[in-house]
Amino acid sequence: MNQVAIPLNDNIQPVREVPGWLILSIDNLKLAIPQKDASTIELASALEVSVDGEAEAGWLDRNGRMWPAYSLGAHLELQEMPPRTRRFCIMFDAGDKQVGLLCDQIRMLPSDDDLSLQAMPECMANEESPLQWLSLLEGNMVAAAKSGGIVKYMAELEARYGSD
Amino acid sequence: MAQTKAWLLPLDGTCKAAVGGNSMVEFLVSADINIMPVPMAPVYSPGVILWRDRIIPVIDLASVLNPAATSLVDMAGVMVLAYQAAPGEPIQNGAVVLRAAPANIMVSSDMACPVPNTPVAWKSLAMACVKDGERVVPILNVRHVFSSMLKQLYASALSVSSKDHHARPDQEVSFAAQSPADVEIAETGSVETAAHYNNEPVQEVSLAAQSPADFEPVEAGNVESADHHTEPDQEALLVEQSPTDVELAATVSVEAAENIPVTGTDESAGRGTSFLEQALARQARDREQQPGFNEKTDDFPKHEIVEPDAWTTIQNKERGGNFNSFDDIALPDDAVPAMDDDDFPTPISLAETMAGIDDPLASLEAYRESIVGSGGLLADEVNLGEPIESGLTDAAVLPGTEVVDSDPAIFQDTEQDFLLSDEEPLFLLSDEEVEAQMRDQSTDHVEIDPDLPRETGATMQPSDPGNQDHDWRQRFNEGKV
Numbered sequence: 001m002n003q004v005a006i007p008l009n010d011n012i013q014p015v016r017e018v019p020g021w022l023i024l025s026i027d028n029l030k031l032a033i034p035q036k037d038a039s040t041i042e043l044a045s046a047l048e049v050s051v052d053g054e055a056e057a058g059w060l061d062r063n064g065r066m067w068p069a070y071s072l073g074a075h076l077e078l079q080e081m082p083p084r085t086r087r088f089c090i091m092f093d094a095g096d097k098q099v100g101l102l103c104d105q106i107r108m109l110p111s112d113d114d115l116s117l118q119a120m121p122e123c124m125a126n127e128e129s130p131l132q133w134l135s136l137l138e139g140n141m142v143a144a145a146k147s148g149g150i151v152k153y154m155a156e157l158e159a160r161y162g163s164d
Numbered sequence: 165m166a167q168t169k170a171w172l173l174p175l176d177g178t179c180k181a182a183v184g185g186n187s188m189v190e191f192l193v194s195a196d197i198n199i200m201p202v203p204m205a206p207v208y209s210p211g212v213i214l215w216r217d218r219i220i221p222v223i224d225l226a227s228v229l230n231p232a233a234t235s236l237v238d239m240a241g242v243m244v245l246a247y248q249a250a251p252g253e254p255i256q257n258g259a260v261v262l263r264a265a266p267a268n269i270m271v272s273s274d275m276a277c278p279v280p281n282t283p284v285a286w287k288s289l290a291m292a293c294v295k296d297g298e299r300v301v302p303i304l305n306v307r308h309v310f311s312s313m314l315k316q317l318y319a320s321a322l323s324v325s326s327k328d329h330h331a332r333p334d335q336e337v338s339f340a341a342q343s344p345a346d347v348e349i350a351e352t353g354s355v356e357t358a359a360h361y362n363n364e365p366v367q368e369v370s371l372a373a374q375s376p377a378d379f380e381p382v383e384a385g386n387v388e389s390a391d392h393h394t395e396p397d398q399e400a401l402l403v404e405q406s407p408t409d410v411e412l413a414a415t416v417s418v419e420a421a422e423n424i425p426v427t428g429t430d431e432s433a434g435r436g437t438s439f440l441e442q443a444l445a446r447q448a449r450d451r452e453q454q455p456g457f458n459e460k461t462d463d464f465p466k467h468e469i470v471e472p473d474a475w476t477t478i479q480n481k482e483r484g485g486n487f488n489s490f491d492d493i494a495l496p497d498d499a500v501p502a503m504d505d506d507d508f509p510t511p512i513s514l515a516e517t518m519a520g521i522d523d524p525l526a527s528l529e530a531y532r533e534s535i536v537g538s539g540g541l542l543a544d545e546v547n548l549g550e551p552i553e554s555g556l557t558d559a560a561v562l563p564g565t566e567v568v569d570s571d572p573a574i575f576q577d578t579e580q581d582f583l584l585s586d587e588e589p590l591f592l593l594s595d596e597e598v599e600a601q602m603r604d605q606s607t608d609h610v611e612i613d614p615d616l617p618r619e620t621g622a623t624m625q626p627s628d629p630g631n632q633d634h635d636w637r638q639r640f641n642e643g644k645v
Contacts, residue, residue: 041640124209136219
């Protein structure tokens with residue numbers, strides 16, 4: 001019996017245009033990221049621990065290439081040593097590279113309309129902050145950002161960390 | 165003497181400010197509010213609160229005026245205020261921290277006084293000032309309180325505070341990475357700084373001195389005018405301000421000056437509108453111009469926000485092309501009609517020009533002939549004694565244009581243009597019917613219903629077993645969630 005292997009259409013990876021949001025819990029901060037901006041979700045235990053003195057909380061080995069993952073606090077400050085509550089790692093596409101962000105929990109909102117965004121109030125705006133919107137989710141405040149802003153912010157934190 | 169209602173806001177133990185009755189929306193005691201901190205928000209903003217299903221910012225003005233005092237321990241509550249970023253814009257809300265319950269006061273024009281020079285931020289945050297007994301109470305420009313200028317004011321106040329009071333380096337609180345610990349560090353406020361509040365000698369300036377002429381230097385953008393009423397030690401502070409700060413202060417003064425009526429400011433006659441009344445009237449007008457505002461639901465029409473890039477894309481699509489630069493924009497060949505040589509004027513030779521100069525009479529006659537030959541009129545052919553208006557006939561009126569006879573009284577009675585005039589006011593600030601009429605025009609605001617079922621949502625909890633985490637994560641990575 002001759003059998004020919006036929007590739008499954010499900011294996012074809014189209015460009016991700018997934019609606020909805022990912023709500024990342026970082027301590028008491030709820031950070032909303034568009035689902036389409038997230039590449040993969042990894043377990044924090046899959047990261048290779050970085051050496052002391054590095055800004056990265058760990059490194060993700062994917063196909064022989066190492067991608068950095070960072071840990072931020074509730075005030076978006078850089079954490080060299082991630083707390084034990086950081087269980088997951090969101091990987092973002094940054095061009096031909098990937099960058100990870102550790103978080104405690106991840107909640108998925110299937111629709112873009114699940115968050116009613118309002119712009120950051122003018123009097124609270126900070127050009128250094130990646131946060132662009134605020135929203136309410138079940139009575140709690142959610143800060144929303146684009147993954148590009150988060151990646152850029154983490155890159156700036158790392159550069160500043162190196163200069164310090 | 166016209167009186168109007170205002171609210172006295174205790175910003176801290178010694179500093180008070182006032183707002184017009186229409187700017188005040190609601191006072192919330194601290195036990196009823198939950199201030200949610202926003203990461204990387206400025207120090208003077210402890211966070212946001214949930215008010216009527218909306219997120220509104222909370223501003224601690226005391227920390228802007230005195231950066232050394234940023235403690236919320238003695239906070240009594242927050243006052244929710246309403247403002248418009250610009251006339252015609254939707255009404256927005258924000259809250260300011262109060263250290264005591266607000267008080268209702270009646271203000272009148274005879275209570276007006278100059279805005280205090282210190283703290284310097286009052287120059288931008290106050291639109292007017294009143295004297296409540298011996299206390300000087302600035303009237304807040306609510307629009308400025310919730311604007312981006314607050315950051316500059318705070319930075320200026322911080323630099324002044326650090327220089328004047330030799331603040332410790334650890335009191336330099338940065339905007340980034342604000343944490344509760346940062347606030348506690350800055351809690352060691354010096355009494356000296358607090359002594360600035362309202363203890364400055366008040367310059368007694370009569371209302372008669374607030375004539376339009378006093379505001380002309382400010383309106384002209386002259387920085388010297390900002391120093392006009394300053395004391396010597398304050399001149400140094402103003403010099404340290406950035407040009408933007410001076411400009412902002414001038415903006416406030418200009419806006420206030422714009423409200424000064426050209427005539428009818430005879431305070432002795434008791435029928436003029438004062439600086440204070442105009443400031444409060446401005447707040448009322450800003451609120452009035454909102455097309456739809458409902459105090460119960462606080463709903464406003466939603467506006468579609470188009471990003472600049474998206475707008476450019478839309479424009480490009482409408483033009484049928486993708487223009488990235490001016491070089492990409494080219495006119496079609498037939499856009500400019502071809503011109504023959506006859507279309508260009510014949511150049512005048514140098515000899516002809518010299519002849520015209522040598523013989524002025526001849527050149528003048530030639531000029532007259534050229535004018536008459538072209539159908540033009542010379543000055544002596546025009547009957548200047550005839551009124552210009554009489555030359556307009558019905559035939560000169562464009563079709564569809566309505567001819568309105570101007571009433572000279574409109575241009576003479578400027579007092580009627582102001583809200584708080586003693587004679588025939590348009591409406592009073594406390595007119596509830598007008599407020600209710602404004603608020604009935606709002607539209608529903610769409611909010612997320614937290615009770616909606618979210619079966620498709622999934623949550624990854626740390627307590628989940630590892631296998632479930634793996635399955636869930638794998639499904640997401642395969643795009644099946």
